[in-house]
Amino acid sequence: MSSPSWYPNELALAGRENLDMEHVARYDGKMDSSARDELSVLKGYGLNAQSTIIEFGAGTGQLTVEAARACARVVAVDVSPPMLAYLETKLSDQDLTNVTLVNAGFLSYTQPESQADFVYSRYALHHLPDFWKAIALDRMRKLLSPGGICRLWDVVYDFNPADATGQIETWCSQGGANVDGEWSRDEFEEHIRDEHSTFRWLLEPMIERAGFDIVEVQYTAETFDAKYVLRAT
Ligand SMILES: C[S@@+](CC[C@H](N)C(=O)[O-])C[C@H]1O[C@@H](n2cnc3c(N)ncnc32)[C@H](O)[C@@H]1O
Numbered sequence: 001m002s003s004p005s006w007y008p009n010e011l012a013l014a015g016r017e018n019l020d021m022e023h024v025a026r027y028d029g030k031m032d033s034s035a036r037d038e039l040s041v042l043k044g045y046g047l048n049a050q051s052t053i054i055e056f057g058a059g060t061g062q063l064t065v066e067a068a069r070a071c072a073r074v075v076a077v078d079v080s081p082p083m084l085a086y087l088e089t090k091l092s093d094q095d096l097t098n099v100t101l102v103n104a105g106f107l108s109y110t111q112p113e114s115q116a117d118f119v120y121s122r123y124a125l126h127h128l129p130d131f132w133k134a135i136a137l138d139r140m141r142k143l144l145s146p147g148g149i150c151r152l153w154d155v156v157y158d159f160n161p162a163d164a165t166g167q168i169e170t171w172c173s174q175g176g177a178n179v180d181g182e183w184s185r186d187e188f189e190e191h192i193r194d195e196h197s198t199f200r201w202l203l204e205p206m207i208e209r210a211g212f213d214i215v216e217v218q219y220t221a222e223t224f225d226a227k228y229v230l231r232a233t
Contacts, residue, residue, distance in 0.1 A: 003108055010079045010105030013127050015195060017187070018080045023179075024060065025086070030181050033062035033122060038151065039070055042118055045149045045229065047071065051117040054143055056106050056136075057124020061087035061099075067120070068096040075116070079105040106136035116143045122153040126197040130206070133198065137210035144232040150212060155191065156226035158200045158219060168192055171224060200226060 017023040039047070047053070051071045058064045058076035060083060067074045068091070076099055078084050084101050091099050102109060106121075106128060119140045125133055140150055159167045172192070175185030191197065200219070203226075207214060212230035219226050 007107055008128075008132060010107055010127070013129075013196075014079045014105075015127055016190070018059070018083060021082050024080075024082045026180055027060045028062065030179075030183060031062075033059075035062040035066040038063055038120075038122075038153075039066045041229070042067075042120070042149070042151060043070070045118075047118055047149075052115075053118040053120055054109075054116040056109070056119070056121040056140070057127070058087060058101075059083050059124075061090055063120060063122065064099055065090060065094065065096065068099050072098065074099045075102060075111070076100070077102045077104050077106075077109050079103070079108075106139060107132060109139070115145060117148060119143055119148070119150040121151070123155065125152065125154050126156075126191075126195050129196045130198050130202060133196075133203070134206045134209065137206055137212070141211045141232055146232050148232040149215075150228075150230040150232070152207070152226075152228040152230060154226055155197045155224045156200050156203055156219075157197060157224055158221060158226075171222075174223075197224070 047070065049070065049072060052073045053067050053071055054075040054077065055064055056077050058078045061076060064074050064076040064087065076087060081103060084103055088101055106125070125136060128136055144150065172185055172188040175188040176182040178184060179187065204214060207228065207230060211233050213233055214228060215231050216229040217226060
């Protein structure tokens with residue numbers, strides 16, 4: 001069934017840089033997604049050679065590749081055609097044949113026959129405004145049976161609105177001058193201005209309302225990194 005016409009165009013929300021071939025090509029050189037450590041976390045929650053994992057916002061597929069080596073099946077979902085094309089080449093270069101690439105988003109992914117043991121998403125949910133994050137979380141929850149695990153990692157703010165200027169200035173000042181090999185100040189500013197990272201005190205009730213228990217949260221105030229382990233209730 002296609003989405004209602006009042007659904008947003010996820011490609012239009014995907015972030016300018018994620019549709020830019022040059023950014024895609026330099027992404028792995030500037031971003032270490034800690035995929036091995038992430039796989040260890042998932043293994044701690046039971047991921048094994050029989051598992052199916054669905055990743056939303058797979059990007060260049062650092063996690064997808066590690067997961068493909070450890071699981072039966074990986075579904076890598078992304079709205080960005082250049083990201084998926086890059087990942088397709090990577091998978092074929094490494095002879096990984098158990099990954100299904102899906103050009104769709106949190107809101108448009110439909111594969112009703114497929115239930116997953118794990119859902120994974122890193123640095124992608126912030127592309128949706130809050131109303132749509134809640135819908136996306138609900139959709140992710142429905143892909144899991146009770147007890148299934150969702151690993152969610154994103155840029156999430158944890159301060160009072162009155163402190164926003166100081167907090168955001170400090171964060172942006174960590175950006176460099178170049179886009180090669182590092183994140184630039186311009187990219188940090190673009191994240192704040194044009195994307196939809198939200199507050200912890202808004203996101204966590206949405207997570208729970210979607211039908212997840214928050215089993216673990218690791219929060220780093222300097223980088224606004226929030227890493228959640230969520231269990232479907
Ligand atoms: C910053 S990259 C993160 C890539 C990878 N997960 C990582 O951690 O390195 C964000 C990815 O999310 C994708 N994305 C943006 N909006 C999305 C949506 N609504 N649904 C699925 N993927 C989306 C982008 O195309 C991009 O590949």
